[in-house]
Amino acid sequence: MKITDARVVVSSPGRNYVTLVIETEDGVTGIGDATLNGRELAVASYLSEHLCPLLIGRDARRIEDAWQYFYKGAYWRRGPVTMTAIAAIDVALWDIKGKAAGMPVYELLGGAAREGVMVYGHASGATLQDLSADFQHHLDLGYKAIRVQAAVPGLEKTYGIAPVDGKMYEPASGNVPQEDTWETSAYLDFAPKMMAHVRKEFGYGVHVLHDVHHRLSPIEAGRLGTSLEEYRPFWIEDPTPAEDQSAFRLIRQHTTTPIAVGEVFNSIWDCQQLITERLIDYIRTSVSHAGGITHLRRIFSLADLYGVRSGSHGAGDLSPASLAAALHVDMSIPNFGIQEYMGHREPANEVFTSSYTFKDGYMHPGDAPGIGVEFDEEAAARFPFDPKYLPINRRLDGSVHDW
Ligand SMILES: O=C(O)C(=O)C[C@H](O)[C@H](O)CO
Structure with a gap:
C-alpha cells in the first residue's frame, strides 16, 4: 500500500x-x-x-x-x-x-477495555459566583469531572478564565504574545478558598480538578497540595515547571494530593523518572505532541507498570483528529485515568466531521473505520492561517515567570 x-x-x-x-x-x-x-x-x-x-x-x-x-x-x-x-x-x-x-482504531489496539472514556470539562469564572454558574452548567451537561479555575484577586489576568461572551477559553491571541502578571502568594492564598467554595456548593459527588500551569516552586507546590487535601481534588496539574523531574520528589514528600503532569512532554524520556520513581499519579502526554498513537501507547505501557494512570491532554488547540486518536488509545489501555475534553470553537466542525460522542460525562470514539474524523480541505481553505501566540507571564517586578 x-x-x-x-x-x-x-x-x-x-x-x-x-x-x-x-x-x-x-x-x-x-x-x-x-x-x-x-x-x-x-x-x-x-x-x-x-x-x-x-x-x-x-x-x-x-x-x-x-x-x-x-x-x-x-x-x-x-x-x-x-x-x-x-x-x-x-x-x-x-x-x-x-x-x-x-x-x-481502538479495535486494532486490542479492542475496548471499557464502555466509555470519562472526560473532564473546564469550568471557570472571573468571580467564585461565575465559577459556580459554569460548574452547574457542566453538571447539567452530564460531566462527572470538572476542572476549576477562577481569577485570583489582585492579579489583572489569570490563566484559564473563559471570556464572558460564552466563547471557549483560548489563551493564544494577537500577533505578539499578550503579557500577564503573576504573584505566587496571592494565588496560594486564593486556591484553597476556591476549592472550599466549590465543595461547599456542590459537595463531594463530582471529581474536581485544578491546573497550576507550571507556576510554583516544588516547596510551594507541596504547600498547595497540603492546603487542598481536605477538598480531595482528583488532581492538581502541572504544579511546577515540568522539565525538572526530580523536583516532584519534594512535592511528593509533602502531600497526598494526586499529581498530574505531561502536556508539554514530547517523549517517554521526559517522564521516565517521574513514572519509574512513582512521583506522579497521572501522565498527561498528548497524542499529537508525544509522537502519536505508537509512542503514547509506549508511555502508557511504562506507566502501567508503576501504577500511573493516563490523563491525556485535550485542550482546544489539539484538533478533533487528535482528540479522536486519544479516545482510541483511552478505550484500549488498561491504565486509563481520565481524558481532558474542551470541545472545539466553531467553525471547527465545518472542517472536521467527527464520529466521537459525549454522553453523561463519558466519550466514545465511535465505530467508523480509522480514527473516525473526516477533514474537508475545501472548507479549510475558507479559514486562512491567523498567526497567534501564547501569553507570557511577568512577576510584579517585571521579570519573566513560567506561563
Ligand atoms: O488544557 C490544559 O491543561 C492546558 O494547560 C492547555 C494549555 O494551556 C494549552 O494547550 C496551550 O496551548
Whole structure:
C-alpha cells in the first residue's frame, strides 16, 4: 500500500490547526494533527519540507518502521517540532490502517477495555459566583469531572478564565504574545478558598480538578497540595515547571494530593523518572505532541507498570483528529485515568466531521473505520492561517515567570 501524496494544510477554523493528509495508491486517505500552538508553521515546514517528500513511495502499513525511520533517521531526536510532526504521520497511518481494515482504531489496539472514556470539562469564572454558574452548567451537561479555575484577586489576568461572551477559553491571541502578571502568594492564598467554595456548593459527588500551569516552586507546590487535601481534588496539574523531574520528589514528600503532569512532554524520556520513581499519579502526554498513537501507547505501557494512570491532554488547540486518536488509545489501555475534553470553537466542525460522542460525562470514539474524523480541505481553505501566540507571564517586578 504505497503512499502517493502527503500534504500539509494550515487553516484557522476558530483557531489555527495544522493537518497532515496522507493518500495511498489504493485511494485510502488518513489524517493527523500537527498543531503546535503558537509555533504552527515550524511543524508545517518541518513536515512539508523534510518529511512529506520521504513519505512518498513508503508502505503505509509499516507504522512502527515509519516511526523509527523518522525518529532515529533525523539524528536530531525529540523536541516538540520533531515529535509533533512524527505524531501527525503516525496518526494518519493508523487512520489509514483502520480504514483499510474497516475497523475503528481502538479495535486494532486490542479492542475496548471499557464502555466509555470519562472526560473532564473546564469550568471557570472571573468571580467564585461565575465559577459556580459554569460548574452547574457542566453538571447539567452530564460531566462527572470538572476542572476549576477562577481569577485570583489582585492579579489583572489569570490563566484559564473563559471570556464572558460564552466563547471557549483560548489563551493564544494577537500577533505578539499578550503579557500577564503573576504573584505566587496571592494565588496560594486564593486556591484553597476556591476549592472550599466549590465543595461547599456542590459537595463531594463530582471529581474536581485544578491546573497550576507550571507556576510554583516544588516547596510551594507541596504547600498547595497540603492546603487542598481536605477538598480531595482528583488532581492538581502541572504544579511546577515540568522539565525538572526530580523536583516532584519534594512535592511528593509533602502531600497526598494526586499529581498530574505531561502536556508539554514530547517523549517517554521526559517522564521516565517521574513514572519509574512513582512521583506522579497521572501522565498527561498528548497524542499529537508525544509522537502519536505508537509512542503514547509506549508511555502508557511504562506507566502501567508503576501504577500511573493516563490523563491525556485535550485542550482546544489539539484538533478533533487528535482528540479522536486519544479516545482510541483511552478505550484500549488498561491504565486509563481520565481524558481532558474542551470541545472545539466553531467553525471547527465545518472542517472536521467527527464520529466521537459525549454522553453523561463519558466519550466514545465511535465505530467508523480509522480514527473516525473526516477533514474537508475545501472548507479549510475558507479559514486562512491567523498567526497567534501564547501569553507570557511577568512577576510584579517585571521579570519573566513560567506561563
Ligand atoms: O488544557 C490544559 O491543561 C492546558 O494547560 C492547555 C494549555 O494551556 C494549552 O494547550 C496551550 O496551548
